[in-house]
Amino acid sequence: MTNHAHATTPRVSSAMALLRDWEAPSSFAATRNDYVALLRDRGAAAMDRDGGPVHLTASCFIFNTALTHVLLCFHRKGQFWVQVGGHIDAADDTLVVAALREAREESGLTELTVVDGVLDLDSHDLGSAFGRCRTHWDVGIAALSPLSPPRVSHESEEVAWFTVNALPQKLAGSMPRRIASMLDQLRLRQPHGMITGI
Numbered sequence: 001m002t003n004h005a006h007a008t009t010p011r012v013s014s015a016m017a018l019l020r021d022w023e024a025p026s027s028f029a030a031t032r033n034d035y036v037a038l039l040r041d042r043g044a045a046a047m048d049r050d051g052g053p054v055h056l057t058a059s060c061f062i063f064n065t066a067l068t069h070v071l072l073c074f075h076r077k078g079q080f081w082v083q084v085g086g087h088i089d090a091a092d093d094t095l096v097v098a099a100l101r102e103a104r105e106e107s108g109l110t111e112l113t114v115v116d117g118v119l120d121l122d123s124h125d126l127g128s129a130f131g132r133c134r135t136h137w138d139v140g141i142a143a144l145s146p147l148s149p150p151r152v153s154h155e156s157e158e159v160a161w162f163t164v165n166a167l168p169q170k171l172a173g174s175m176p177r178r179i180a181s182m183l184d185q186l187r188l189r190q191p192h193g194m195i196t197g198i
Helices: 010-021 026-047 095-107 175-189
Strands: 054-064 069-075 084-086 120-125 135-145 156-163
Touching: 010 026, 010 095, 010 135, 026 054, 026 120, 026 135, 054 095, 054 175, 069 095, 084 095, 095 135, 095 156, 120 175, 135 175
Parallel strands: 054 135
Antiparallel strands: 054 069, 054 084, 069 156, 120 135
């Protein structure tokens, strides 16, 4: 009998392909392999918040086109500044679609130009405020946007643009590294590797 929790679905296959296609910096090579293994071993459950306390999430780091500013939200549960993003919904066909949906919901920004492919992976444990979730294996993409005024959602207390060399206090622990790595990769890609927002 087939165990449907571990069955490979089109969404799981798409996520694995997205990760494998990433020309990742050497510092991400082992982590990328761990993510692919998680998807291979757990199948659809790895992308479902109800599939267990450890699962994938999808994030979107929003920068202005000049790469001088980054958009962050002050997370209501975590009480820290972090990128927009979150759980993958059943209607999200791909990780990129999930990340963009979260970006629009949490920022109110609509003019987003997506950078092709994965740019960041970050696995982090969560506190008790996050309920049943214990560890998020986050997949980060990037999008470019005009410096438009953002809108606060129910998940955050504030959403604001910050210059990349003057980030706020109370950042989530991995944020300085994640933003710096993103910027390094984006500067190498400009003006190539951009696709129209979806």
